[in-house]
Amino acid sequence: MADGAIALAPISGPTRTLLVAAGFRTAHDVFAMPPSGLAKELRVDVARAADILAEVASCCPREREQHPDERPKRARMAGDQAASRLDPRLQVSALSLLEVSKKQPCIVTFCRGIDTLLGGGMPTGEVTEVVGVPGVGKTQLCTQLAVDASLPKAFGGVDGQTLYIDTEGSFTPDRCAQMADALSAHVRGMAARQSSATAAAAAAAFTTEFQMARIHVVRCTSLAEQMATILGVQGVVKAVEAGPGGGDAAASAPAGSGAAAGAAAAAAAAAAAAAAAPVRLVIVDSIAFHYRGDASSADAGQRSRQLAAQAQALHSLAATRGIAVVVVNHVTTKLGGRGDAWGSGNGGGIGAGAASEAAEAAGLLGDGSAAASAAAAAAMAGSCDSLGAGSQLAPALGDSWAHACTNRLFLYWFGKVRVARLAKSPSRPLGAAAFAVTSEGVRRPPAEGSA
Amino acid sequence: QRSSGSPAPPPGCCAAHWWRQPGVAHARAGGPPRALRPEMQCDRPRGVPPAVRASALGPARFLASGCASIDKALGGGLRAGWLTEIAGEAGAGKTQLVMQFAIRCAMPVSLGGMGAPAAIICTEGSFPVRRMRTMAFAVWAALSAAQRSECEACGVGRDTLWDCHLVRNADSPESLVAAVAAAAACARAGRCAALLLDSIAGPFRVPDPDEGSGGAASKAAPGSAGGGGGGRRWFAGRAKALLGVSSVLRCVALERRLPVLVANQATAVLRPDDSTAAPDDVAPALGMAWAHAAHVRAMLLRRRGSANPQARAVRVVFHPAAASSACVCVLGEAGLGEAVLGEAP
Numbered sequence: 001m002a003d004g005a006i007a008l009a010p011i012s013g014p015t016r017t018l019l020v021a022a023g024f025r026t027a028h029d030v031f032a033m034p035p036s037g038l039a040k041e042l043r044v045d046v047a048r049a050a051d052i053l054a055e056v057a058s059c060c061p062r063e064r065e066q067h068p069d070e071r072p073k074r075a076r077m078a079g080d081q082a083a084s085r086l087d088p089r090l091q092v093s094a095l096s097l098l099e100v101s102k103k104q105p106c107i108v109t110f111c112r113g114i115d116t117l118l119g120g121g122m123p124t125g126e127v128t129e130v131v132g133v134p135g136v137g138k139t140q141l142c143t144q145l146a147v148d149a150s151l152p153k154a155f156g157g158v159d160g161q162t163l164y165i166d167t168e169g170s171f172t173p174d175r176c177a178q179m180a181d182a183l184s185a186h187v188r189g190m191a192a193r194q195s196s197a198t199a200a201a202a203a204a205a206f207t208t209e210f211q212m213a214r215i216h217v218v219r220c221t222s223l224a225e226q227m228a229t230i231l232g233v234q235g236v237v238k239a240v241e242a243g244p245g246g247g248d249a250a251a252s253a254p255a256g257s258g259a260a261a262g263a264a265a266a267a268a269a270a271a272a273a274a275a276a277a278p279v280r281l282v283i284v285d286s287i288a289f290h291y292r293g294d295a296s297s298a299d300a301g302q303r304s305r306q307l308a309a310q311a312q313a314l315h316s317l318a319a320t321r322g323i324a325v326v327v328v329n330h331v332t333t334k335l336g337g338r339g340d341a342w343g344s345g346n347g348g349g350i351g352a353g354a355a356s357e358a359a360e361a362a363g364l365l366g367d368g369s370a371a372a373s374a375a376a377a378a379a380m381a382g383s384c385d386s387l388g389a390g391s392q393l394a395p396a397l398g399d400s401w402a403h404a405c406t407n408r409l410f411l412y413w414f415g416k417v418r419v420a421r422l423a424k425s426p427s428r429p430l431g432a433a434a435f436a437v438t439s440e441g442v443r444r445p446p447a448e449g450s451a
Numbered sequence: 452q453r454s455s456g457s458p459a460p461p462p463g464c465c466a467a468h469w470w471r472q473p474g475v476a477h478a479r480a481g482g483p484p485r486a487l488r489p490e491m492q493c494d495r496p497r498g499v500p501p502a503v504r505a506s507a508l509g510p511a512r513f514l515a516s517g518c519a520s521i522d523k524a525l526g527g528g529l530r531a532g533w534l535t536e537i538a539g540e541a542g543a544g545k546t547q548l549v550m551q552f553a554i555r556c557a558m559p560v561s562l563g564g565m566g567a568p569a570a571i572i573c574t575e576g577s578f579p580v581r582r583m584r585t586m587a588f589a590v591w592a593a594l595s596a597a598q599r600s601e602c603e604a605c606g607v608g609r610d611t612l613w614d615c616h617l618v619r620n621a622d623s624p625e626s627l628v629a630a631v632a633a634a635a636a637c638a639r640a641g642r643c644a645a646l647l648l649d650s651i652a653g654p655f656r657v658p659d660p661d662e663g664s665g666g667a668a669s670k671a672a673p674g675s676a677g678g679g680g681g682g683r684r685w686f687a688g689r690a691k692a693l694l695g696v697s698s699v700l701r702c703v704a705l706e707r708r709l710p711v712l713v714a715n716q717a718t719a720v721l722r723p724d725d726s727t728a729a730p731d732d733v734a735p736a737l738g739m740a741w742a743h744a745a746h747v748r749a750m751l752l753r754r755r756g757s758a759n760p761q762a763r764a765v766r767v768v769f770h771p772a773a774a775s776s777a778c779v780c781v782l783g784e785a786g787l788g789e790a791v792l793g794e795a796p
Contacts, residue, residue: 146505216505
C-alpha cells in the first residue's frame with residue numbers, strides 16, 4: 001500500500017471517482033500539477049479543481065508538505081530556479097557531446113560502400129531502420145552485422161554480443177556459421193599481416209563457435225511476445241549480459257555420449273569466454289511482420305501507440321547503453337498518385353526521384369553504358385511491382401513510424417545489382433552504394449560491373 | 452484469478468518454455484529441473500521468449516522431394532519452420548509437386564520424410580485424388596526393397612502413402628481462412644507433419660480487366676478512373692486477408708516446426724525490371740503484399756524450346772540461406788524427377 005494512495009485516502013466518493021478515472025494514483029500525482037493542469041485533466045473548471053486540490057491536501061497533509069505551494073509565475077520563469085531542479089546529469093554541453101560522439105564506435109559491415117555511406121559502419125547509440133523488398137538482403141545484412149559485432153577491438157570491431165530478436169523465423173544458423181567462418185579466415189589474414197602477439201592470440205580465439213556463442217536469438221512468434229520483448233528489452237539485455245547460462249543450459253544438459261559431451265564442453269567453454277562482453281547490437285527482424293498479418297489489431301490508433309512505445313524503448317536502450325539498434329521493415333505499395341508528393345528525400349517512396357538516382361547509380365556501377373542506365377531509370381520510375389505504373393513502393397507501418405528511427409537505409413534492386421540508399425540521417429550526407437551478397441556474406445560488388 | 456500452486460502452461464506454449472518464466476510457482480514434485488535452476492535467478496521480464504545462443508540452435512529438418520536436384524536448389528528441401536512458395540503458370544505442375552511432397556511427408560524420417568501424414572488445403576475445385584494414388588503407387592514402385600521394408604517397419608505401406616488430410620472447397624477468402632485455421636489446429640494437435648496449400652491465389656485472383664492493361668497503357672493514374680477507386684479498396688481488402696492467412700501459416704510453421712508449402716499462380720510481367728520475376732517474364736501473382744510472406748520463393752517454369760513437353764525448371768528467386776539457383780527436372784509418373792542427362796537444354 002503506497003502512502004497517499006488516492007484509493008485509500010479519506011476523500012469523498014465523487015472526487016475519488018473523478019481522480020481515479022483520470023489516472024491519478026497517489027496524492028503526489030495530484031500535487032505535482034498546478035490547478036489549471038488539474039482542471040484540464042479532470043475536465044472540470046479551475047475553481048472545482050482548486051477545491052479538489054484543497055480537499056486532497058486536507059486529507060493528506062504529509063504529501064502536501066513535500067509539494068510546496070505553487071510558486072509565483074515570476075519565480076517559475078526564473079531560469080536559475082528551473083535549472084536547480086534539473087538533474088545535473090542532463091546538463092551537458094554540446095562540446096562534451098561532440099567529444100563523446102567521436103569516440104562512439106561503429107559496427108563495420110565489411111562492405112566498403114555501405115561502411116562509407118554510414119560513416120564507418122552501423123552507428124552505435126542510434127536506431128537505424130533497414131527497409132527493402134523481399135529477397136534483397138535485409139536478413140543477410142543483419143546476420144552479417146550480428147557476426148561483425150563480435151570482432152575484437154584489435155581488428156577495429158566493438159567486441160560485443162548481439163541480441164537478435166527474430167519475429168519472422170528467418171535467422172538461419174547455418175548461414176550465420178558460413179559468414180562466421182569467412183570472418184574468421186579474414187581475421188586470421190589480418191593478424192598475419194599485423195604480426196603482433198596480441199593480434200595473433202585474438203585471431204586464434206576468434207573461432208566460429210566463439211562468434212555464434214555471442215549471438216543470442218529470441219524468437220517471437222506472436223505480437224504479444226514481440227511487444228513484451230521490445231518493451232522489456234533493457235531487462236533482456238541485462239539477462240543476456242549477466243548469465244552465461246542463457247538458453248543453452250538445457251541444450252547441454254542432455255548430452256549423452258562422450259563425443260557429445262566433448263562438444264558440449266567446448267561449447268560451454270566458448271560460451272563462457274564469450275559471455276563477458278557487453279551487448280553492442282540489437283537487431284529486430286522484422287518489426288513489421290506481426291503488424292501486417294494481425295487482423296485483430298485493426299485499430300490504427302492503437303497500432304501507432306504500440307509502435308511509438310516500441311520505438312521509445314529502442315531509443316532509450318540505444319542512448320543509455322550505447323547499443324546500435326537495427327530495425328528491419330517491409331515495403332508496401334502505395335496505391336494511387338505519383339511519387340512527387342512523397343518527395344525524393346527522407347523516407348520517400350523508393351521509385352521517386354528516379355532521374356537523379358539513375359545518374360548517381362550510373363556512377364555506382366562504374367562505366368555502365370548510358371543506354372542501359374537510362375532504360376533502367378525509366379523502368380524504375382514506373383516502380384517495381386505488378387500493380388501498375390502509378391503505384392509506388394513505400395516502407396510499411398505508415399507515416400508515424402517513419403519518424404521513429406534515426407537513420408533509414410533503403411535496400412533495393414537496380415537491375416541486377418543490389419543498392420543500399422541512405423535516405424534519412426541527421427549526421428551523414430545521403431547517398432547510395434552498391435553491395436553484393438556472396439557466400440561469405442555482404443561484401444562490395446565485384447569490380448567488373450556485371451550490370 | 453489463478454490460485455497459486457502449479458499453474459498450467461498457456462495453450463500453445465511448450466513446457467520447457469513455461470519453466471523459464473520467472474515467478475511461476477513451482478509446486479510440482481521435485482521442483483524445477485536442476486539444469487534450469489540458475490536461469491530462474493535472472494530477471495528476464497515476464498512473457499519474453501528465452502534468448503538462445505546461435506550456437507545452440509538445433510539443426511534444421513528438411514522434407515525432401517525425392518528429386519535430388521530440386522532438393523539441392525531448395526537448400527535441402529522444404530525446411531521445417533519455413534514457408535516455401537512455389538509459383539508457376541497453369542499446367543506447370545504445381546499440384547503435382549504438392550502431391551509429391553505430401554506423399555514424401557508420410558515416409559519415415561530416415562528416407563527424407565517427416566514420418567506423419569501431411570495436410571493439403573485445396574482451393575481450386577476438385578483435388579485429383581486418383582492422380583495422387585497413382586503417384587503414390589509409382590513412388591512405392593521406385594523404392595528399393597530395403598527402403599520398402601524400412602517404410603513398413605514404421606507402419607507406412609503402399610496404401611497409406613497417399614492417405615493425407617485433405618481440406619477441400621476453400622474457394623473464397625473466408626472459407627480459405629477457415630480452412631487454414633482447421634489445418635493449423637490439426638497441426639497443433641500433432642496429427643499432421645506438413646501443411647501444403649494449393650493454391651493461395653485461387654480465392655484472391657479475380658480477372659480484373661484493368662489490372663494488367665491499365666498499367667501499361669497510362670502512367671498517369673492507377674488503372675482507369677472508374678476502376679481506380681474500387682480497385683484500391685479491393686486491393687486493400689485482399690492484402691488484409693492474404694496477410695492474415697500468411698500470418699497464421701507462418702506462426703504454425705514456427706511454433707510446431709513444420710514445413711509449409713504454398714503454391715501460387717504466375718502472371719505475365721509487363722516491365723522487364725521486376726525484381727521478383729524470373730527472366731522468362733512471368734512473375735508470382737498477388738503482388739508485394741504476399742511477397743513478404745514466404746521465406747523462400749521458387750518458380751516452376753516450363754522450358755520453352757525444349758523437345759520434351761514434360762521438361763520443367765525450378766528456379767529459386769530468393770532464399771535466406773542460399774544463392775538463387777535453378778535446376779531442370781522432368782514431370783513424370785512419380786511427380787517431378789531428375790532430368791535425364793543428354794536432354795535438350
